[in-house]
Amino acid sequence: MILRNAEPGDLAAIAEILNDEIDSGTASWTETPKTADDMTRWFDGRAASGFPVLVAEDGGAVLGYASYGPFRAGEGYRGTVEHSVYVARPARGRGIARLLMERLIAAARAAGLARMVGGVSADQPASIDLHRKLGFEEQGRLKGVGVKRGRRLDLALMVLALDGDGQDDG
Numbered sequence: 125m126i127l128r129n130a131e132p133g134d135l136a137a138i139a140e141i142l143n144d145e146i147d148s149g150t151a152s153w154t155e156t157p158k159t160a161d162d163m164t165r166w167f168d169g170r171a172a173s174g175f176p177v178l179v180a181e182d183g184g185a186v187l188g189y190a191s192y193g194p195f196r197a198g199e200g201y202r203g204t205v206e207h208s209v210y211v212a213r214p215a216r217g218r219g220i221a222r223l224l225m226e227r228l229i230a231a232a233r234a235a236g237l238a239r240m241v242g243g244v245s246a247d248q249p250a251s252i253d254l255h256r257k258l259g260f261e262e263q264g265r266l267k268g269v270g271v272k273r274g275r276r277l278d279l280a281l282m283v284l285a286l287d288g289d290g291q292d293d294g
């Protein structure tokens with residue numbers, strides 16, 4: 125398993141992983157599949173802002189990716205980022221998300237960031253568990269703020285204090 129920075133040539137594989145969740149899962153509340161242009165705009169935006177996009181590759185196949193970007197607009201949020209991590213369905217349960225997240229968290233710390241936030245669909249026990257094991261704390265649950273294919277969903281806000289400040293010990 126290789127972890128590396130994504131390149132434009134990885135975008136089709138990243139889109140395939142994300143679009144599978146968009147089509148048939150509830151982790152993403154987007155309902156319209158991402159096009160190649162969408163992915164290029166997203167990737168270029170991340171690169172222009174100096175935000176990482178990491179991929180996990182095995183045997184030449186991209187099996188997962190993780191990235192972060194701005195949490196909210198406004199200068200006061202400059203120390204906070206919102207991340208996402210997706211692993212191809214057949215490759216889940218092999219520790220790929222954990223590896224990607226550990227590398228992403230290290231990058232965020234190296235960049236001097238203070239908080240990393242994951243907005244996780246609360247019906248995703250794998251994702252909530254993954255985040256807890258990495259030291260994230262659930263700091264809020266927004267009830268019914270999302271809908272996917274007619275089903276109303278809650279959003280769990282999973283927060284990691286990258287600077288170790290202001291977070292409960294658990």
Ligand SMILES: CC(C)(COP(=O)(O)OP(=O)(O)OC[C@H]1O[C@@H](n2cnc3c(N)ncnc32)[C@H](O)[C@@H]1OP(=O)(O)O)[C@@H](O)C(=O)NCCC(=O)NCCS
Nearest residue numbers: 151208209210211216217218219220221222250251253254
């Ligand atoms: C959540 C997700 C990224 C986990 O990826 P993964 O590569 O299968 O996760 P890992 O194998 O690294 O597992 C790490 C931890 O996650 C938890 N986990 C993973 N799969 C789980 C499952 N099916 N049920 C419960 N917990 C699970 C476990 O705590 C696991 O720890 P362990 O290795 O000590 O058992 C993957 O299921 C996914 O892509 N889901 C859809 C997208 C999503 O929800 N992304 C998160 C939103 S930001």
